[in-house]
Amino acid sequence: MTTSDLLEETYSALLVNKVRSGLTVLGIIIGIGSVIAMISIGQGAQGTIQSSIQSLGSNLIIITPGTQRGFGFQVSAGRGSAQSLTMDDASAIGQQLSLVQAVAPEASGRYQVTAPGTNTNTQVVGTVSAYPTVRNVTIDEGSFISDQNVTGLSKVAVIGPTTRDDLFGPGADPIGQTIRIKKVDFKIVGLTKSKGGTGFNNPDDVIYIPISSAQRFLSGNQYATTISVQAVDSQSMTDLQDQITSLLLQRHNISDPTLADFSTLNQTDIIATASSVTNTFTILLGSVAGISLIVGGIGIMNMMLTTVTERTREIGLRKAIGAKRKDINFQFLAEAVMLTFAGGIAGVVLGWSLSFLVSKFGGITTSVSLTSVLLAFGVSAVIGIAFGYYPARRAASLNPIEALRYE
Amino acid sequence: MIECSNIIKTYKSGDVETNALNGVSFKIRDGEFVAIMGPSGSGKSTLMHIIGALDTPTSGKYILDGQDVSKLSDDELADIRKDKLGFVFQSFNLLPRATVLRNVMLPLVYSGVPKEEREKIAKQALLNSGLDEQHFYHHSNQLSGGQTQRVAIARALVNNPSLILADEPTGNLDTRTGEIVLHTFQALNEKQHRTIILITHERYVAEHADRIITVRDGELVGDEKNKNKRKVDIHLIA
Numbered sequence: 001m002t003t004s005d006l007l008e009e010t011y012s013a014l015l016v017n018k019v020r021s022g023l024t025v026l027g028i029i030i031g032i033g034s035v036i037a038m039i040s041i042g043q044g045a046q047g048t049i050q051s052s053i054q055s056l057g058s059n060l061i062i063i064t065p066g067t068q069r070g071f072g073f074q075v076s077a078g079r080g081s082a083q084s085l086t087m088d089d090a091s092a093i094g095q096q097l098s099l100v101q102a103v104a105p106e107a108s109g110r111y112q113v114t115a116p117g118t119n120t121n122t123q124v125v126g127t128v129s130a131y132p133t134v135r136n137v138t139i140d141e142g143s144f145i146s147d148q149n150v151t152g153l154s155k156v157a158v159i160g161p162t163t164r165d166d167l168f169g170p171g172a173d174p175i176g177q178t179i180r181i182k183k184v185d186f187k188i189v190g191l192t193k194s195k196g197g198t199g200f201n202n203p204d205d206v207i208y209i210p211i212s213s214a215q216r217f218l219s220g221n222q223y224a225t226t227i228s229v230q231a232v233d234s235q236s237m238t239d240l241q242d243q244i245t246s247l248l249l250q251r252h253n254i255s256d257p258t259l260a261d262f263s264t265l266n267q268t269d270i271i272a273t274a275s276s277v278t279n280t281f282t283i284l285l286g287s288v289a290g291i292s293l294i295v296g297g298i299g300i301m302n303m304m305l306t307t308v309t310e311r312t313r314e315i316g317l318r319k320a321i322g323a324k325r326k327d328i329n330f331q332f333l334a335e336a337v338m339l340t341f342a343g344g345i346a347g348v349v350l351g352w353s354l355s356f357l358v359s360k361f362g363g364i365t366t367s368v369s370l371t372s373v374l375l376a377f378g379v380s381a382v383i384g385i386a387f388g389y390y391p392a393r394r395a396a397s398l399n400p401i402e403a404l405r406y407e
Numbered sequence: 408m409i410e411c412s413n414i415i416k417t418y419k420s421g422d423v424e425t426n427a428l429n430g431v432s433f434k435i436r437d438g439e440f441v442a443i444m445g446p447s448g449s450g451k452s453t454l455m456h457i458i459g460a461l462d463t464p465t466s467g468k469y470i471l472d473g474q475d476v477s478k479l480s481d482d483e484l485a486d487i488r489k490d491k492l493g494f495v496f497q498s499f500n501l502l503p504r505a506t507v508l509r510n511v512m513l514p515l516v517y518s519g520v521p522k523e524e525r526e527k528i529a530k531q532a533l534l535n536s537g538l539d540e541q542h543f544y545h546h547s548n549q550l551s552g553g554q555t556q557r558v559a560i561a562r563a564l565v566n567n568p569s570l571i572l573a574d575e576p577t578g579n580l581d582t583r584t585g586e587i588v589l590h591t592f593q594a595l596n597e598k599q600h601r602t603i604i605l606i607t608h609e610r611y612v613a614e615h616a617d618r619i620i621t622v623r624d625g626e627l628v629g630d631e632k633n634k635n636k637r638k639v640d641i642h643l644i645a
Contacts, residue, residue: 321562324486
């Protein structure tokens with residue numbers, strides 16, 4: 001029996017019972033479709049989270065101050081409120097460590113900002129000229145804060161698009177306008193491009209000013225609230241993080257690393273954490289969908305067993321005219337596999353359209369990967385073989401005499 | 408050429424052993440038309456299963472065309488059935504939702520005949536068994552009983568077997584269509600010299616053959632030439 005004969009036999013056997021075959025396949029279609037849709041939602045979420053972390057900057061290590069812990073009882077105002085990082089720390093990191101690409105210290109705070117007729121409460125970031133490189137900020141109009149601005153204590157500001165909308169209205173040209181922060185006038189010299197994002201931590205609702213001006217006019221001290229360090233490449237991140245830690249411990253005269261008055265955050269770690277969360281999420285969704293796939297497979301087995309019983313005489317006849325065990329085995333196995341394969345194809349289409357609809361109307365980014373399609377296909381074939389095996393074997397092992405007599 | 412010597416078939420059910428066949432021996436030459444006759448429970452079905460290579464005897468020898476079939480495995484038996492035997496059953500056993508032609512081509516699928524040749528061979532077999540060409544593309548469940556059995560005969564012929572085994576081929580037919588089927592067998596035997604074994608419990612049916620072997624209680628009780636063979640006058644019944 002050639003393969004094309006086998007396929008023809010299978011095809012016509014399945015067409016005899018169109019409704020039944022269709023209903024059985026439906027189980028697989030829903031199973032495969034939901035696996036693909038669920039995994040695409042999971043992977044879409046992973047992609048979104050990763051890209052938003054990447055938008056912070058690449059190869060980034062963020063140093064934040066922390067309370068220095070000593071012996072005995074201390075009043076802590078909370079992590080981040082301490083003032084332990086200085087401009088000198090930032091320049092020491094930049095000068096002494098070779099793995100550093102760029103350093104951007106910042107002195108930030110939230111202030112009420114006024115423009116003629118309006119005002120808003122926003123994040124004011126005092127920083128240096130390296131900031132756009134380190135934190136992935138791009139300039140839309142005008143220019144960013146320059147080194148001269150920093151050394152010259154210039155009262156210039158670069159604003160984010162959301163702040164621009166709040167203060168001057170959407171689409172207005174803010175360059176050359178003046179805003180007032182803590183009774184000090186700053187002249188707007190630049191506008192950043194939108195990074196996207198909404199809500200509490202909107203990266204577009206921000207004002208950048210020279211760090212020296214921020215320290216002098218706004219915070220009134222010489223401390224930095226954050227130091228962002230960019231490593232030369234992603235491989236050196238961990239090394240650099242260790243070097244920064246020991247350098248700062250040494251500079252702050254702390255011998256016990258557990259008592260450090262700062263903490264470092266490695267972007268790779270953030271991504272890894274986020275990935276593990278979204279992976280768990282994807283596995284959860286995928287396994288829920290996988291269960292429906294298995295239920296579909298059991299449906300196939302159920303139908304195949306019914307078919308074998310119904311076609312007992314046909315099996316007997318085929319054996320009487322010379323079909324061998326393996327011919328019968330293959331025929332019924334092929335029916336099961338063809339069912340799951342048809343279900344697999346339709347399921348991929350369904351899953352794809354579902355994930356398309358979810359991203360179109362649900363506002364969730366989805367991504368259908370080739371891997372998940374191949375996986376779903378492979379799984380459907382495996383399910384066909386696994387759940388078709390027992391019925392096929394049962395058919396093949398029928399005694400031709402009894403099968404022919406079967407009523 | 409068929410040679411059965413001392414065929415014994417024992418069935419075991421629990422501790423009880425029953426002998427369905429108790430030492431049966433006979434020979435059938437090529438081109439013979441033999442009826443095996445016996446009441447139900449006589450062992451004639453068991454004998455037919457062994458001759459048809461559907462089953463093997465518990466002991467004894469069955470030699471078909473010089474080959475000992477009595478000790479073969481399931482797959483080897485399948486090969487024997489495929490190459491040397493053609494079956495006609497009481498209940499026809501056609502695939503109901505396939506066309507007549509497809510039914511007849513089915514054995515050719517298993518014997519590996521190339522696709523292009525199958526149709527020609529199947530059509531010839533159908534013509535030989537006396538089915539009109541207009542029915543070739545009908546579904547087999549649209550045919551009358553007599554036509555259905557002719558399709559089954561064509562299916563048995565299509566592999567050009569050395570032996571055609573017909574198990575109560577007229578059992579499900581009325582007398583008139585039964586006559587047509589018996590005539591088909593006689594014609595195949597006389598014109599194409601096919602070896603035919605007809606298993607039946609009716610003396611009337613058996614009398615259409617040239618030789619009648621009678622089986623009772625697992626033993627061969629009669630083996631004689633049929634002196635008054637019934638000839639079917641196809642013109643009278645058609």
